[in-house]
Amino acid sequence: MRQAELSQLELLSHIDHLIDRCDDWPGEGTRWEPAQRARHFLQRVLPRVRSVRERLQMPLVIAMFGGTGTGKSSLVNAILGQEVTSSGRQRPTTLRPQILVHPEINFDLLQLPTDDCDLVRANVPLLEDIVIVDCPDPDTSETDDASSNVERLRKFLPQSDVLIYTSTQQKYRSANVQNELRDAAAGCKLVFVQTHADRDVDIREDWKKHLSDEYEIPELFFVDSVKGLQEQLSGKQASGELARLQNFLLHQLSSSNRGRIRRDNVLDLLYATLNRTSNLLQEYQPALQKMTAELEKNTRGIQEKMSRQLQEDLLGARQLWERRLVDAVVRRWGSSPFSWLLRLNHSLGTLLGSFGLMRARTTAHVALLGLTQGARLWKQHQQEQDFTSLVSELNDLAVSEGDIEEKRIVLNGYARQAGIDTKNLTENLNVQQLAIGSGFQEEFLHDAQKEVDQAVETLGQRNSRTYVRVMYDLLFLIYPGFLLYRIGRNFFYDSFLRGKEILTADFYIPAGVFLLLWCGLFIMLFTRRLRRGLKKEIRNLVSRLIQRRLHHDLFPALQHECQLAISQYKDLVNLEEECRSLRAEQASETNLASPR
Structure with missing residues (x-):
């Protein structure tokens, strides 16, 4: 096995381990509600991460994304060089998602949602390595089916590996489209294309500046889709920006790059999820x-x-302290005149009691003195116990x-x-x-x-x-x-x-x-x-x-x-940092745009 393959397997195992750790977070049960919400969010995103990971060797899914009338369908026809989809400039033409796939590709293995979709088989060389989905418009407002259109769009976006985002001079600052793009771009590579080059002013520089805070954009294209399609239908090669776009897609989306793109998408999506989750928890720190x-x-x-x-x-138990300290001193002092004096003073009560017993004349007198001496000894013992238990009797x-x-x-x-x-x-x-x-x-x-x-x-x-x-x-x-x-x-x-x-x-x-x-x-x-x-x-x-x-x-x-x-x-921040480091280490040289 070649060294490159071993490195690739090692990287994939690292990614799998990182995904498993994210799945196990936050570990043991917690009463911290933000962590519970964050875990639910992670559990919703991780299946998508795993699905991208599992499709490493499948053809890339390219989603056409853009506002109403930005020429998505026309651009698809121009890229493929055939009129495979219907197009229109002034109204929403794509109301049902159209999936463009090469006849030799086993479409069932892609596991794409096919409900309420049109499947179009096209024998085009570019489709040998990719599947194109011509998505509905996210800002449709001319039909009663607007909400369903957005829902159809959102079914396909999580399955996409690359988004080709089309816009025009009039639409490139559309808030609705950009909001949808922001949600869809996590875990996807991006290609930005300005269409209607036959009648619009080139706004790519301003568009790039407008998007630069959220996206890294190495390339933007300015395409006349209608002219490019006509050139190819007449037997000519596409010219200008369209030819550059076709070459770009052919090179960047080739079968040799699909694993790299999906790997990057996995890390991008995982990092975006961890970043969003850690930002949520950071508010509570x-x-x-x-x-x-x-x-x-x-x-x-x-x-x-x-x-x-x-x-x-x-401090109130001074006598107990002094008695215990004298005992400790006498034990260390040894035999000397002053230590004898200390011992004598320490046992003075006992000596006096013994002297009294020696002078007793009757049994009753002995019993009385013995009782007195016993009481004195018991009192001393209690005092010692009092000192020992002094701390524990608060x-x-x-x-x-x-x-x-x-x-x-x-x-x-x-x-x-x-x-x-x-x-x-x-x-x-x-x-x-x-x-x-x-x-x-x-x-x-x-x-x-x-x-x-x-x-x-x-x-x-x-x-x-x-x-x-x-x-x-x-x-x-x-x-x-x-x-x-x-x-x-x-x-x-x-x-x-x-x-x-x-x-x-x-x-x-x-x-x-x-x-x-x-x-x-x-x-x-x-x-x-x-x-x-x-x-x-x-x-x-x-x-x-x-x-x-x-x-x-x-x-x-x-x-x-x-x-x-x-x-x-802290565990979540460590996961985020590990994912960020992995992204940085494995950053590949590509001209595809990506979220920051």
Whole structure:
């Protein structure tokens, strides 16, 4: 197989894949009404695209298109060199479509609509590769059959591969004809011919300028059909513009070009459809963006409110924080005088209870002290549990039924503007669903718990660094060291060697009091240090929670539909861009006109 054939098959497979993807768009079910309308439009156009794709090797269908009295039938006779159709300049002659086909062509394979049509077999060389349809006038107003005429015309236009558009000096700006042409030109190549060259002024330059915004027009022809037909009937060759038009059609519409023309028509029609569809959906993008911003605003607002509330609750649980932080610090501190003091202070209640049990004299006294000690231990355990579950016990979500209803009404308004069907999406939303069902609170509380645990670890590590331990241990040992030195010197040196009296209670009682004050001072200083770092860490914790982007949303159903609509629009734009790129890559050198 030749390389050119392989390239052609690869291109066709790419086109087939693109058509299949268009058929699958928008994919899963959507509540976005513009996407539903766009899909219906696509589903109406894609069969026409596939029919053009399937007729790649069939003879080209050429439709004669133009206003009343522009000489379509006369031009057909002149092109073929035979009088095969009736013609008239001043009135609509072609009321029934006439299909001109070569006798050797199997007409049934073309699958053209033949109801209310005239089939004309003509043994003309040009018809070996093409079929010509002499269509009714789109602007007929002289008969009662005007609407039926237009309907007949519209039956054939979707089957056409090339339109030969005829016009005159009087008709070339006709709005009715141009509107019909605009609808028919999608997926067709075009040939523009000004007729009545025997009596009209050449208006091709102005005509080209008039059409240049919508069509790419490399060639226009100015033909005298009557003169050209007479020349050929008399045995002469056609001359002038008619001869140029015949050569042009013979070359451009040959069998070797039919696949290229239909391929280009498929891409042109598909691109025009995707472009029109994306333009329809683009109108709703600002509304979708506003809706997304409003959803984000509501979610962020509730997230910030919950974070601020968490900050108040954490700051209000200062004692629980201090107990947990001291545990974290002591675990890292190791064995040192100041860590022993922290442990002693932390378990002071337990030691006092144990001391009381040692002094109990009766069974009832032991039972009473045991009950008291058990209650104290249970309270400590509850406090630990309270700290662990502090984050998960936010009773007030700072959201009321009124808040939710207000947000629902506002978001429904944005959704309607964006074309999203909100039925059954938000009408049943209540506080419980907001707090639990949506997953929003679970994710927030899970992140908050992780942040709290991380804050405890961070503060514990920060307050148990080497220089902190050394500083507190050395400063704390100043007074106990002095007492040990004073007592040791008195007992070993003054009393044994110098004969002085041993220190009495008058020394030990004040010394003990000052030792307690000294210990209390250091515990207070260290607790103050923890508290100061605690407030700063809580502020940082809340700031991180506010800035964090949660995976769950406050209104997940609306958020899903909004994101789905945006994604569907992007998918359609990607299809359009792919089709446009394919058109540009496969653009062939041709002098046939085409829509922009």
